[in-house]
Amino acid sequence: MSLLSIASRRIIFTFLLLSTLLMQGCAQHNSGATLSLYERIGGQPAIEAIVENLLYRIAEDEEVVGYFANTNIDLFAESFATQLCDISDGPCRYDGPPMDRAHQTMGITDAHFNRVVAYLDIAMRHEGVSLSARNDLLGRLAPLYEDVMRLR
Numbered sequence: 550m551s552l553l554s555i556a557s558r559r560i561i562f563t564f565l566l567l568s569t570l571l572m573q574g575c576a577q578h579n580s581g582a583t584l585s586l587y588e589r590i591g592g593q594p595a596i597e598a599i600v601e602n603l604l605y606r607i608a609e610d611e612e613v614v615g616y617f618a619n620t621n622i623d624l625f626a627e628s629f630a631t632q633l634c635d636i637s638d639g640p641c642r643y644d645g646p647p648m649d650r651a652h653q654t655m656g657i658t659d660a661h662f663n664r665v666v667a668y669l670d671i672a673m674r675h676e677g678v679s680l681s682a683r684n685d686l687l688g689r690l691a692p693l694y695e696d697v698m699r700l701r
């Protein structure tokens with residue numbers, strides 16, 4: 550085998566190796582392994598659409614909407630969207646009241662808590678958020694249950 554053909558084989562081998570590594574990198578990127586949860590949800594526009602969608606579902610639930618009777622809905626929407634952005638590793642910092650203070654004197658029942666969480670899941674599904682991203686976000690909200698219900 551000539552020196553030239555050994556050299557060209559090496560070049561081809563190196564090229565194949567590099568393109569395989571590059572393709573693996575792209576596949577990993579596309580599968581979401583390197584994306585933040587915030588990005589997998591769809592970033593700020595998706596979060597705002599999800600909160601809006603959630604608000605319509607709450608408005609249609611005669612029992613749950615009662616909790617929001619004295620609430621400034623625009624402020625709530627902004628605050629909730631910031632919290633979702635923060636908790637999903639987005640570029641926001643939630644600096645509103647802690648969850649136990651935000652929900653004091655409400656006496657939220659388990660059934661109503663579950664309904665709001667279900668509405669949030671449906672709102673995310675409606676906005677095209679993948680099952681795994683939905684589960685990850687709900688998993689991050691789950692530890693707030695005790696504070697929202699004021700059980701601590």
Ligand code: HEM
Binds near residue numbers: 617619624690691697
């Ligand atoms: C994991 C579940 C929940 C999270 C993460 C959450 C988060 C929040 C946040 C961020 C605020 C805004 C706080 C502020 O800036 O003043 C808020 C307010 C509020 N939440 Fe929740 N919430 C949850 C569950 C619920 C449930 C189940 C209900 C009722 C059934 C509820 C009813 C309210 C109401 C009525 C307000 C407005 C309080 C006010 O007018 O000052 N929340 N919540």
